[in-house]
Amino acid sequence: MPGVPAGPVTSRVLGGAAMAPQSPPHEQHSREQRRAADIIRLLVLYRPLLDAFVIDFFTEGLWAQLPPAWQPALASASPAQLAGLLGARGGPGAAWPLSLLAFAAAARALAFPRGCPAGSPRPPCQSSRLHPLLRRHVKPKKQHEIQRLGKLLRRLSRATGCERVVDIGAGQGHLSRFLAFGLGLSVTAVESDGRLVGLAERFDQELLRELGKTRGHERLPPRPLTPRAPQHVAGRLDPAAPWGELLPPDPPGPGPAARNPLGGPGGSEDGGQVLVTGLHACGDLSPALLSHFARSPAVAAVALVGCCYMKLSAGPQPPGCPTGYPLSTSVAALPGHQLSYRAREAACHALEEFQGRLRGGSPQLRAHCYRAVLESLICAADPAKRHLGLQPGRKAHTLSFSQYAQLGLPLAGLDPAGVPLDSGAVGAMLEQQHKVVAFCTLGQLLAPAVETLILLDRLLYLRExxxxxxxxxxxxxxxxxxxxxxxxxxxxxxxxxxxLDKDSEDSSEDTDSSEDEDLEEAESPRVRQSPHSPGHRAQ
Structure with missing residues (x-):
C-alpha cells in the first residue's frame, strides 16, 4: 500500500473546502466532481486497507501488508496519539513518516465536515424541547434526532407551502408523532412491518388519552400539542413503480391494508404536493426515495438521512432492478468508483465513538483483538467456518479471552475443549492488541471518505x-x-x-428534564448548498 501523493489530493481539497458556498452552481458542481474523483484516487491507492476485515488480522497477516515505514510508528503509538491521527489534534508520534501523515490529512480533508461537537462526551439526556408525552418510548438519541429533523421539515413546509409529510420507513412512528402532534403537520407514516404499524397506532392512542387527561403539567414546553394523529400505512416501497403506485399491496397480515398515501399520481388526496422524509432509511430505500422525488412532481422536497450503506445494491443489476450506488452519471463515469461490501460497511462506522475510546484508553478496544484471535482459532479448526459473523457478547471487554472464547466457539459449532486457549501462540496474538487497534484506526480514517463519496453521488445525481x-x-x-x-x-x-445554525430553537442543546443539567451544544452545522435552477425504510 503506497503512500498517497501529498500535493494534488490534499491541496485541491483544502482549496475547495475554503471556497465560499455562494459560488455559481456550475463551479460548485465541478468542485464536487473533483472531490469525488480525489476520494476515488485515495481509495484506489489504499483499497487493500479499505477492503480488509480486522478479524483477519492474524489469519491473513494484515500488519505485514502495511507500508514498512508505517509499521514502527504505529506499533509504538499510544491510543491517544492514534486518536490525534483521526482528529488532527493531540499530535502524532515523534517520528511518524510523512507518507502516513499525508494519508491521514488527505482522508480527513476529503470527508464532508460532520460538525465537531464541542460539548460533553455524555450521550444526550431527555430532551426538554420535546413535550413529555412525545418522549415516551423514545430513547434520548432518537429524541435528539426527531426534534432536529422535525424543525428542519417545518422550515421546508413553510418554504414550499406543503403541510403534508410522508414519512417513509416510519418504524414505531416517533418522528411522525412529533411532526403531527408537536408541529401540527398532516403526516402519513409508511412502514412495511405491520407489527410496528400496530405499535405506532397504539402509541398514538395512548398519547391522545394522556393528552386529554393532562392539565398544567409541570415544566411543559410553551408549545402545546395538537390532537392530530398521523395516519399509518403498512406497505413496501416499490422503487420502480411510479409515485401514483408507490405502495403495491402487501400479502395479508397484521396492520391496515397498504394504499398509496398520495391518492394518485398528481399529488396528495386533496391534489397538493407533499414533503417526503426518511430518518435513517436503510440500504436501497434511500436511493429509491431520491428516485421517486426526481421523477415525481407530487413531491415538493425531500429530507433524507441514509443508513446501512453495505445493503446498497452496487454494480450491474438485473434488468428492471435499480442500482443503489452509483446513482449519478458523474460518479459512474469515474474509473475505480466501485465500493466493496466491506468498504460500504466501513462507511457506517461511528468515528467519534471510536476516537473517544482511544482518547480514554477504553478497555472496549480489546474486543477487536479478541475477535481476531478467535477467528484465527476457528479457521485453524475448520477453514470452512471463516467469517461466520459471530457475536459472543456485547461486553466482551469485561471478560478474559478464555471466557470470551468459551462463548464464541460454540457459536461456530466448535467444542472449546478441543481448542488450545492457553497456548503460547494465543498469548503472542493477545500481546499484539495495540497493533490491532492501530490497524482499526487506519480503517476508521478512510470510513468518512467512503460515506462522503456515497453522499456525493446522491448530491450529484440531484444536481445533474x-x-x-x-x-x-x-x-x-x-x-x-x-x-x-x-x-x-x-x-x-x-x-x-x-x-439554520443560529436558530435558537434548533441550536440549543437538549437538557436533562429531571436534573436540569445543560449539555454543551455541538458546533453550529455548516451547510453545503447547491443553488440550482429547478428541474422538471418502508422496505
Whole structure:
C-alpha cells in the first residue's frame, strides 16, 4: 500500500473546502466532481486497507501488508496519539513518516465536515424541547434526532407551502408523532412491518388519552400539542413503480391494508404536493426515495438521512432492478468508483465513538483483538467456518479471552475443549492488541471518505437534474454517527438554510428534564448548498 501523493489530493481539497458556498452552481458542481474523483484516487491507492476485515488480522497477516515505514510508528503509538491521527489534534508520534501523515490529512480533508461537537462526551439526556408525552418510548438519541429533523421539515413546509409529510420507513412512528402532534403537520407514516404499524397506532392512542387527561403539567414546553394523529400505512416501497403506485399491496397480515398515501399520481388526496422524509432509511430505500422525488412532481422536497450503506445494491443489476450506488452519471463515469461490501460497511462506522475510546484508553478496544484471535482459532479448526459473523457478547471487554472464547466457539459449532486457549501462540496474538487497534484506526480514517463519496453521488445525481440540494450535518455525531441530512427541493432552499445554525430553537442543546443539567451544544452545522435552477425504510 503506497503512500498517497501529498500535493494534488490534499491541496485541491483544502482549496475547495475554503471556497465560499455562494459560488455559481456550475463551479460548485465541478468542485464536487473533483472531490469525488480525489476520494476515488485515495481509495484506489489504499483499497487493500479499505477492503480488509480486522478479524483477519492474524489469519491473513494484515500488519505485514502495511507500508514498512508505517509499521514502527504505529506499533509504538499510544491510543491517544492514534486518536490525534483521526482528529488532527493531540499530535502524532515523534517520528511518524510523512507518507502516513499525508494519508491521514488527505482522508480527513476529503470527508464532508460532520460538525465537531464541542460539548460533553455524555450521550444526550431527555430532551426538554420535546413535550413529555412525545418522549415516551423514545430513547434520548432518537429524541435528539426527531426534534432536529422535525424543525428542519417545518422550515421546508413553510418554504414550499406543503403541510403534508410522508414519512417513509416510519418504524414505531416517533418522528411522525412529533411532526403531527408537536408541529401540527398532516403526516402519513409508511412502514412495511405491520407489527410496528400496530405499535405506532397504539402509541398514538395512548398519547391522545394522556393528552386529554393532562392539565398544567409541570415544566411543559410553551408549545402545546395538537390532537392530530398521523395516519399509518403498512406497505413496501416499490422503487420502480411510479409515485401514483408507490405502495403495491402487501400479502395479508397484521396492520391496515397498504394504499398509496398520495391518492394518485398528481399529488396528495386533496391534489397538493407533499414533503417526503426518511430518518435513517436503510440500504436501497434511500436511493429509491431520491428516485421517486426526481421523477415525481407530487413531491415538493425531500429530507433524507441514509443508513446501512453495505445493503446498497452496487454494480450491474438485473434488468428492471435499480442500482443503489452509483446513482449519478458523474460518479459512474469515474474509473475505480466501485465500493466493496466491506468498504460500504466501513462507511457506517461511528468515528467519534471510536476516537473517544482511544482518547480514554477504553478497555472496549480489546474486543477487536479478541475477535481476531478467535477467528484465527476457528479457521485453524475448520477453514470452512471463516467469517461466520459471530457475536459472543456485547461486553466482551469485561471478560478474559478464555471466557470470551468459551462463548464464541460454540457459536461456530466448535467444542472449546478441543481448542488450545492457553497456548503460547494465543498469548503472542493477545500481546499484539495495540497493533490491532492501530490497524482499526487506519480503517476508521478512510470510513468518512467512503460515506462522503456515497453522499456525493446522491448530491450529484440531484444536481445533474437541476434540483436545489444541500447536505447538512444536523445531528451531533457523537450521539448519531449518520448525521448528514440530504435536503432537496424544486424551489430554492435559501430560506430553509438561512440562519439554520443560529436558530435558537434548533441550536440549543437538549437538557436533562429531571436534573436540569445543560449539555454543551455541538458546533453550529455548516451547510453545503447547491443553488440550482429547478428541474422538471418502508422496505
Amino acid at each position: 437534474q437541476g434540483f436545489h440540494c444541500a447536505l447538512v450535518p444536523l445531528f451531533n455525531p457523537r450521539f448519531s454517527p449518520r448525521n448528514l441530512v440530504l435536503v432537496a427541493a424544486r424551489t430554492p432552499l435559501d430560506t430553509v438554510l438561512a440562519g
